[in-house]
Amino acid sequence: MDRAELIERLGRIVGPANVLHSEVDRHLYSYDAYLEMARPEAVVLPGGAEEVSRVVRLAHEHKIPVTGRGSGTCLSGGPVPIRGGLVVAFARMNRILNIDPANRVALVEPGVVTLDLQNEVANLGLQYAPDPASQKTSSLGGNVGENAGGPHCLKYGVTTNHVLGLELVLADGRLVQVGSPVADAPGYDLTGVVVGSEGTLGLVTKIYLRLIAQPEAIKTLLAIFETIEDASNTVSAIIAAGIVPATLEMMDRLVIKAVEESVKAGYPLDAEAVLIIELDGLADGLPRLAERITAICRANKVRQVRAARDAAEREALWAGRKGAFGAVSRLRPNYMVCDGTVPRTELPRVLAQVLEVGRKYDLAIGNVFHAGDGNLHPLILFDARDPEEKARVMKAGSEIMRLCVQAGGTISGEHGIGLEKLAEMDLIFSDEDVAAMWKVKRAFDPEELINPGKVLPRL
Amino acid sequence: MVESLLTQILPREAVLTGEAASIGLLSHGRIPPMVLPETVEEAAEILKLANREKWGVIPWGGGTKRDLGNLPERFDLVLSLKRLNRIIDLDPANLTATAQAGVVLADLQDLLAGAENRCYFPLDGRLRDKAEAIRSDRAYKGVRLPLDPPRPDKATLGGLVAANASGPQRLRFGQARDLVLGLRFILPTGEIIGAGGKTVKNVSGYDVSKLLIGSLGSLGLIAEMTFRLLPLPEDEAACLVFFDTLPKAAAFSTALLNSKLLPTAVELMNHEGLALAPVISEAPKDGLGLDLPPGGWWLAVGFAGFDEEVARQVEEIQGLADRHGAAGFHRLDYGFTVDLWAELSDLPERTDRFEPVRLKGRFPVSVFEGLLAAWSRVTEEAGVRCALQGRVGCGLAWACFNWNYNYKATLNDKVRLCQALRREAEKLGGGLIVEAAPFEFREKFDAWGPPGPDFPLMAELKKRFDPNRILNPGRFLGGL
Numbered sequence: 036m037d038r039a040e041l042i043e044r045l046g047r048i049v050g051p052a053n054v055l056h057s058e059v060d061r062h063l064y065s066y067d068a069y070l071e072m073a074r075p076e077a078v079v080l081p082g083g084a085e086e087v088s089r090v091v092r093l094a095h096e097h098k099i100p101v102t103g104r105g106s107g108t109c110l111s112g113g114p115v116p117i118r119g120g121l122v123v124a125f126a127r128m129n130r131i132l133n134i135d136p137a138n139r140v141a142l143v144e145p146g147v148v149t150l151d152l153q154n155e156v157a158n159l160g161l162q163y164a165p166d167p168a169s170q171k172t173s174s175l176g177g178n179v180g181e182n183a184g185g186p187h188c189l190k191y192g193v194t195t196n197h198v199l200g201l202e203l204v205l206a207d208g209r210l211v212q213v214g215s216p217v218a219d220a221p222g223y224d225l226t227g228v229v230v231g232s233e234g235t236l237g238l239v240t241k242i243y244l245r246l247i248a249q250p251e252a253i254k255t256l257l258a259i260f261e262t263i264e265d266a267s268n269t270v271s272a273i274i275a276a277g278i279v280p281a282t283l284e285m286m287d288r289l290v291i292k293a294v295e296e297s298v299k300a301g302y303p304l305d306a307e308a309v310l311i312i313e314l315d316g317l318a319d320g321l322p323r324l325a326e327r328i329t330a331i332c333r334a335n336k337v338r339q340v341r342a343a344r345d346a347a348e349r350e351a352l353w354a355g356r357k358g359a360f361g362a363v364s365r366l367r368p369n370y371m372v373c374d375g376t377v378p379r380t381e382l383p384r385v386l387a388q389v390l391e392v393g394r395k396y397d398l399a400i401g402n403v404f405h406a407g408d409g410n411l412h413p414l415i416l417f418d419a420r421d422p423e424e425k426a427r428v429m430k431a432g433s434e435i436m437r438l439c440v441q442a443g444g445t446i447s448g449e450h451g452i453g454l455e456k457l458a459e460m461d462l463i464f465s466d467e468d469v470a471a472m473w474k475v476k477r478a479f480d481p482e483e484l485i486n487p488g489k490v491l492p493r494l
Numbered sequence: 495m496v497e498s499l500l501t502q503i504l505p506r507e508a509v510l511t512g513e514a515a516s517i518g519l520l521s522h523g524r525i526p527p528m529v530l531p532e533t534v535e536e537a538a539e540i541l542k543l544a545n546r547e548k549w550g551v552i553p554w555g556g557g558t559k560r561d562l563g564n565l566p567e568r569f570d571l572v573l574s575l576k577r578l579n580r581i582i583d584l585d586p587a588n589l590t591a592t593a594q595a596g597v598v599l600a601d602l603q604d605l606l607a608g609a610e611n612r613c614y615f616p617l618d619g620r621l622r623d624k625a626e627a628i629r630s631d632r633a634y635k636g637v638r639l640p641l642d643p644p645r646p647d648k649a650t651l652g653g654l655v656a657a658n659a660s661g662p663q664r665l666r667f668g669q670a671r672d673l674v675l676g677l678r679f680i681l682p683t684g685e686i687i688g689a690g691g692k693t694v695k696n697v698s699g700y701d702v703s704k705l706l707i708g709s710l711g712s713l714g715l716i717a718e719m720t721f722r723l724l725p726l727p728e729d730e731a732a733c734l735v736f737f738d739t740l741p742k743a744a745a746f747s748t749a750l751l752n753s754k755l756l757p758t759a760v761e762l763m764n765h766e767g768l769a770l771a772p773v774i775s776e777a778p779k780d781g782l783g784l785d786l787p788p789g790g791w792w793l794a795v796g797f798a799g800f801d802e803e804v805a806r807q808v809e810e811i812q813g814l815a816d817r818h819g820a821a822g823f824h825r826l827d828y829g830f831t832v833d834l835w836a837e838l839s840d841l842p843e844r845t846d847r848f849e850p851v852r853l854k855g856r857f858p859v860s861v862f863e864g865l866l867a868a869w870s871r872v873t874e875e876a877g878v879r880c881a882l883q884g885r886v887g888c889g890l891a892w893a894c895f896n897w898n899y900n901y902k903a904t905l906n907d908k909v910r911l912c913q914a915l916r917r918e919a920e921k922l923g924g925g926l927i928v929e930a931a932p933f934e935f936r937e938k939f940d941a942w943g944p945p946g947p948d949f950p951l952m953a954e955l956k957k958r959f960d961p962n963r964i965l966n967p968g969r970f971l972g973g974l
Contacts, residue, residue: 135860137859137860138858138859138860138889139859181697182697182701184695188694188695189694192668192672192694193694193695195701195704196668196672205951211947211948211951212946212947212948213948213951216858217856217857217858217889217923217924217925218856218859218888218889218890219658219854219856219890219927220856220925220946221925221927221942221943221945221970221971222942222945222946222948222949222952222970222971222972222974223705223708223709223713223951223952223955223974224658224671224704224705224707224708224709225705225948225951225952226704227671227701227704227705227707228700228701228702228704228705230701230704231697231700231701232700232701233697248754251754271587274587274588274589274725275586275587277725277726277728278725279589279724279725316756316799316803317754317755317756317799317802317803317806317807319800319802319803319805319806320799320800320801320802320803320806323800323802324800376691376693376694376695376696377693378585378588378590378692378693379587379588380585380587380588405695408693408694408695409588409693409695410693410695443692444691444692444693445691445692445693445696445698446698447696447697447698448693448695448696448697449695449697450697451697452697452698452699456698460698460699463691463698463699464688464698464699465688467685467686467687468687468688468689468699469699470685471681471685471687471689471702471959472699472700472702474955474958474959475700475702475705475955475958476700477958478951478954478955478957478958479951479954490699490700491699491700
């Protein structure tokens with residue numbers, strides 16, 4: 036089948052206006068927030084699950100690879116169609132199909148923007164807990180693919196803990212439901228393995244999400260430190276005191292400065308690190324908890340602890356954190372964000388090593404991350420037009436991953452393996468481990484047509 | 495023949511035969527041997543051998559889930575993990591623990607609670623005196639794995655993860671699926687596979703652990719797990735609330751779940767269920783259960799957290815109970831709280847130690863009242879004294895009765911009764927699973943119900959993980 040015929044047949048399924056194939060369109064769908072690019076033959080924008088099924092069936096007949104795409108905020112190359120073929124973009128499948136407060140379940144299409152669902156359920160006194168920093172843009176389908184995290188995952192768990200079931204289109208176009216909004220569906224936990232599979236096992240067309248009650252009260256503190264080490268020690272000390280806050284987020288000096296220049300969140304420019312500590316739950320007990328945390332901060336040489344006095348102040352503190360990646364991108368033309376995770380007690384040591392890596396490769400590195408989870412996000416600043424600098428960035432990124440693994444952690448906490456970390460999978464997995472993953476892949480997609488070339492290295 | 499092959503891998507004393515090997519299941523009228531490997535590598539060698547010889551293998555932990563699911567279609571060997579019982583890493587500062595499959599849950603909890611005189615649930619022994627449960631004045635020490643499945647004194651970590659077992663406090667703390675960060679398992683072909691890791695956030699490769707959790711030992715043999723832990727709470731409390739009718743009890747439960755309160759458990763039970771919880775029915779004060787009229791329903795509600803939260807919730811729930819016309823309200827002392835959750839987790843198993851029938855219903859959370867009412871009606875019409883237990887907020891319920899509930903009932907009558915109970919759950923959008931029943935019944939009534947449209951994927955996974963069908967063949971959904 037030649038390209039013109041393919042486009043014609045796709046147009047018959049989704050309508051010609053929903054098949055994009057100009058040079059510009061193909062370029063626009065060739066990249067995400069990582070560094071690699073590859074053009075699709077065509078981009079399809081289906082309007083519903085049935086259309087996705089027919090598109091995939093057509094692709095399957097002709098052995099054309101298919102790669103799903105949400106909002107394209109992926110940081111590891113997940114939606115980049117590295118083997119060409121079709122990109123199925125879910126922008127039109129953005130309906131919230133049902134919110135069922137009595138059963139605390141939402142049914143959504145994959146193109147729904149995370150924050151849109153969150154705003155919608157907030158009106159009912161409910162919340163969808165996972166809150167990736169990109170929630171204003173990221174799609175729930177993408178969140179499912181990457182098993183997205185976010186600041187509040189420290190207390191509430193990551194995306195996988197909130198997905199009850201999925202409808203997905205398999206490689207041959209079959210439409211199946213896995214899991215269930217009803218508890219304890221017998222059989223293997225297919226939902227559990229599809230979440231976080233980076234869109235390589237099928238194309239998700241509907242998602243059942245768990246909703247929980249909004250907390251009665253929230254208390255947000257900003258703790259300002261003279262050294263990163265003091266801030267890291269505070270993180271460990273809080274957990275060791277039997278307190279699991281809703282969030283424990285850290286930013287270092289470079290990031291603080293960038294944020295203040297763009298968002299003006301009210302962070303002190305001369306501090307080496309700040310922690311955003313948020314407590315939530317019943318109102319009773321929060322004041323004493325905040326006092327205990329303040330005392331722990333003092334014992335770890337905090338300069339100052341500020342409490343947000345109202346919702347506006349809380350918003351401002353968070354605006355700084357959530358806008359941090361954007362703010363940092365003003366400093367240099369490009370940045371690469373690493374995503375290693377370490378046991379949190381290893382933070383002080385690993386952070387020092389990360390700074391050392393920056394010095395070694397002569398690169399500026401900023402840190403803004405989920406300290407409570409031990410999930411680091413070193414941001415390496417560079418200019419992609421300088422190939423020599425870019426090469427140093429790649430080396431530094433790989434070295435940081437190694438440091439995380441040596442500390443008992445892993446190479447990706449929430450951004451995925453994608454294309455970026457394929458070569459580093461062997462740092463944590465043996466060939467046998469990866470072979471077991473290939474068994475899963477082949478059970479779902481024996482011909483490797485769904486988002487091929489991602490996550491699993493060749494053996 | 496079988497034994498001589500086994501003793502080439504294991505020392506003679508690690509291969510049991512005859513009565514010593516019995517798990518209460520016969521294979522062609524004989525008791526197959528049981529092996530007790532001491533290392534993961536030994537277990538892998540055994541599996542490799544079994545795979546070569548195409549033996550049916552039953553992985554065996556504490557034996558608490560023996561009656562769950564269908565009968566295996568064949569079985570030639572019991573692979574006990576009891577000697578794989580090492581704690582590999584306790585890291586309370588990072589809230590993780592790594593242990594082998596044969597570790598008994600209560601033993602792990604003991605270690606996690608630390609050296610302090612602090613009490614935790616579920617307890618191995620019985621606490622009657624509050625003084626035994628002295629709480630530390632120190633701010634905090636000690637952690638726990640927040641799982642309260644039945645029989646913590648027997649259940650092994652491998653077994654409870656393979657069954658994705660949970661208990662009343664699942665409402666707040668989740669299940670094994672939410673608490674396992676990584677695991678090591680053995681494929682039938684002998685490869686030792688690592689999946690996941692030690693950190694809460696981890697999207698490095700497929701989350702293969704999820705497939706093993708709840709797979710009932712049919713994909714691989716779980717050898718080692720890393721769990722996410724929680725700090726021990728400052729305080730815990732449990733309240734018993736009695737109502738004279740189901741609608742009143744249900745209205746109270748719904749109001750509770752829609753409030754800002756954060757109960758760890760909300761268990762709703764009928765009158766028959768009361769007799770099964772000795773902590774209440776045999777309470778020294780002799781009165782706790784007595785204010786429940788026949789036909790009445792009662793709730794056990796748990797709270798855990800910081801002192802102020804718990805105090806406020808206990809106070810508020812008492813008001814809520816009053817407003818909903820409760821016939822009785824008790825706050826249980828700390829020592830009783832410990833027993834209570836252990837007993838309620840185990841309540842379905844207390845029905846009858848000899849010939850219990852335990853059926854688990856699953857349904858949308860909001861229809862619990864309809865389900866319990868329908869099950870009450872169906873069992874009453876059949877003349878069955880049936881203990882009903884609803885895990886409100888989780889969308890689960892149990893019906894427990896004695897197999898010989900009526901000497902006139904034939905096997906077909908019993909099958910019809912269970913079909914009727916399954917139909918009621920299905921009408922409400924759910925289903926029914928047999929957790930225990932005599933063999934003659936399980937041969938006639940599929941434990942899991944009909945598989946769904948995703949079954950071909952499951953069958954494909956089984957084929958790729960266990961091509962010779964040696965692990966628990968035929969026991970799981972659709973004969974997996």
